[in-house]
Amino acid sequence: MNYSQNELMIAAAARELQGARVAFVGVGLPNIVCNLAQRSHSPNLELVYEAGVFGAHPARLPLSIGDPTIVTGAVGAMGMSDLFQFYLQRGLIDVGFLGAAQIDQYGNINTTVIGDYKKPKVRLPGSGGAAEIAVLCEKILVITRLNKRAFVPRVDFITSPGHLGGGDARKKLNVRGRGPEAVITDLCILRFAEDTREMMVTSLHPNVTREKVQENIGWQVRFAENVETTEAPSEQELQLIRDELDPKGLYSR
């Protein structure tokens, strides 16, 4: 079956959720990714929405992360105070999924401004729950398309800390979660070196060259010793994306 780069990215990201028990679902791509994981290989994955829902079984793919379909049939619906304090801050969330307008080689994420904070060239939406998701989830997955505007040597503003200056910088600040573990893009998957915490390419999507990846990253990117080839999306995954989750192709075309 043919598939788009976006479909591959979504399926690859969903597979990163295998074995996870509780995922914090962010707006946009993470939303479709988490719903795909639940409907394919991880039926017991508990979806937590910052809007105040635990154990959602959305009957349709919600456009927003506060849609009524995430409430009906959920295990629990609560105020955001409970959600942030007793679920997220309590340490119950295994995986937090974040998007990024800019991301640097240590996985620090900017969703606040392009340019200077006080006089921005582009004003972005801001943190939402990302600043706390980044420090409170056991681990973080990032999903975003690969291009030079996004993958920059240094983000203009750290909205959500990744590995900060690299190495054990995060540990020194007593940050609770382990930070970004993988960055899933439409061209490749990147992970972080054990020691320096620098981002490196660990898997190339089928038919994507190293040169193509480097062209879309704003620094001299490292490649892992054994770069794998990302597994193509399965027929089941593609059917779920096309028939159930994103029939209009908003996210996946």
Place this chain on the structure above:
Amino acid sequence: MNYSQNELMIAAAARELQGARVAFVGVGLPNIVCNLAQRSHSPNLELVYEAGVFGAHPARLPLSIGDPTIVTGAVGAMGMSDLFQFYLQRGLIDVGFLGAAQIDQYGNINTTVIGDYKKPKVRLPGSGGAAEIAVLCEKILVITRLNKRAFVPRVDFITSPGHLGGGDARKKLNVRGRGPEAVITDLCILRFAEDTREMMVTSLHPNVTREKVQENIGWQVRFAENVETTEAPSEQELQLIRDELDPKGLYSR
């Protein structure tokens, strides 16, 4: 109609609630007093129970302040965190009603220990919500029977602060509520002098002498310039107490 000293005390205490909008109902005597006020002169009095109830209309007099009858038909039932934070600490309660095992001339209340805290002669139940009620309600009413064991020059332990050392001691500590306003007993009503905040007798119950009052107070008590005679309980009040609120006479005989 004949009445007992306890019935008079309860009716007199209930009358202190006239004009109040929201009362925090304590266990024991305050419970019958607040319910009497609601059923007689103050039908719009909102009863708040620390157990987590706002706007209770108890169908029977609850023995405990967490009885199921305070929930059924109430306006709101909530967790204690909400009750203490958003009602009491938020400053929504006009009147808090407290009992006392010991009380001193400045209205400081002890419900913790008789004797030394570490080696008490009598271990009492402790604060419950009294320590915060004493500082967070707009004003405090105290209801307790008059006797020398209770009315002492200096309490063994301040569980709930009254006017502390007197004068503006309370203000200096930035305490929010105004503190005790009246102490209603089975023999008389005492209030606090404007300047010194010392307790003084302002009303004697019918047929009670000054001597009798002094005999039951552990310090040389002051009498107001114009000591009134406490109004006897009305027929309606007595009927409510006897037929509806305390048919077994647990509190009122």
Place this chain on the structure above:
Amino acid sequence: MSKVISMHDAIRDLVHDGDTIAIEGFTHLICFAAAHEIIRQRKNDLTLCRLTPDIIYDQMIAAGVCKKLVFSYAGNPGVGSLQAFRRAVEKNEPRALELEEYSHFGMVARYLAGAARLPFYPLHSYTGSDLPKANPQIREIGSPYADEKIYVVPPLNPDVAILHAQRADENGNAQIWGLTGVQKEAAFASERVIVVVEELVDERVIRADPNRTIIPGLIVNAVVVEPYGAHPSYVQGMYDRDNAFYVEWDTISREASTLNAWLDEWVHGLSGRADYVEKMRARFESLHPGNAFAEPINYGEYK
């Protein structure tokens, strides 16, 4: 004594120029009816608080009623950016916009502190983020129990909170199901509260299920009955989110001229929400959900 009044009178009497206002509701129960009435009455210099300014504040910013925004996520959820918000921040159009920016948890904590009258609220966030540099109100304090620091935010106490709910009685005792967001905290944090409901019910309905009461009439100044008052957001069990409108807004708001034309037609050109509902009626038909009833529960009669 009934607190039920019209939206016109509620906004006229309780919202003043220069006020700090919170029209809350996280995706759910966003009271567009109140926002439109504020625009219609041309209130001025408002400080608007919301976790997600959403298209409701985008409309108010475009209409020029807003001086300052206190917020945590200024996007069109699932769609993209807020165009009027961007024009205000990037180009000072139609006027400059002051920003005071937090994260969601930070805003929740600010309302919590405000509702509980605490001088600050601690939270594990902001470590490693540039947000505390951008907003000096986000501060760090030590713990008296361990060698540990934690960030705190100050209380938020709006002058007015406007909160949509499924139902309330005439005293303002309001019940909500589905996402409750920060409706409760915003109500208790504020000096004045306007509750806007889909349905006015007898006090007995409220008292039959006290655990669902989110906002007590005790803190409510006015009750406004405004069916479909939350459209294009939604009310659980009553109508769906109008996702198509959220997508359309991206087009409407790309240019100030089209946005202003929309405001002229849908806000200034109408006398109130009843007109809006009438004009929008065909659209509502596709927004009615099927039934999914909760199992009835018994509180028990204790006499």
Place this chain on the structure above:
Amino acid sequence: MSKVISMHDAIRDLVHDGDTIAIEGFTHLICFAAAHEIIRQRKNDLTLCRLTPDIIYDQMIAAGVCKKLVFSYAGNPGVGSLQAFRRAVEKNEPRALELEEYSHFGMVARYLAGAARLPFYPLHSYTGSDLPKANPQIREIGSPYADEKIYVVPPLNPDVAILHAQRADENGNAQIWGLTGVQKEAAFASERVIVVVEELVDERVIRADPNRTIIPGLIVNAVVVEPYGAHPSYVQGMYDRDNAFYVEWDTISREASTLNAWLDEWVHGLSGRADYVEKMRARFESLHPGNAFAEPINYGEYK
């Protein structure tokens, strides 16, 4: 995978000697069935946490399983003192009892900090009280926003919380109505959670009313089905508080000998709660309330 096990096994596997335990429930939903099983299994050196030790901890203190009490009100509500508690504190009988004492709000705040994994929780209480002198864990800190001090308490994180509820599914998703006390906070604060219910229900019942879920199965280790397990306390809508027993307890507990005879007959002499219910059956008949149903609400089906 079902978490449903017997009370015997739940206590055997999840409660260890020396543990810090919270059997919570403010007047409502106090799990006497669990307390009796702990006594029956002769657990030792427990630190018992509860706002109101009530007669449930009075029984445990008398049985000698308790080393320390963390509490805010040790009385028999509406009746008077707790006699076994007094003997332990005043006379070290049957053993000395360590006390760590707060007010209700202080205990609520401790559970809140524990549940939210905060290093402390601020509250406006204790000013002018001798409690901070009696308990050095109650401390003062300054605010970074104003020249102001406020008391704080440290987090409370029990090893085990045992919480009674009206109903849960086999995963431990539990729903409560009526007084919810600190059930939620105590559950999230604890390392292990045992949920004890009157009724085991299908997951669909829970999912039909997600706003009533107080404790998610995610944090629950065991579900015990134990009808009447909260007697002599009560379960809203199911059975009334046995006020007569609370009054009788005052007599039973006046002397260690009568109290021990009671424990022999009603705890040690029985193999479990089923026996207790059987033996107590006549008494339950007068405790059934009439009906007072909540109005059904609609969550809506959104496909």
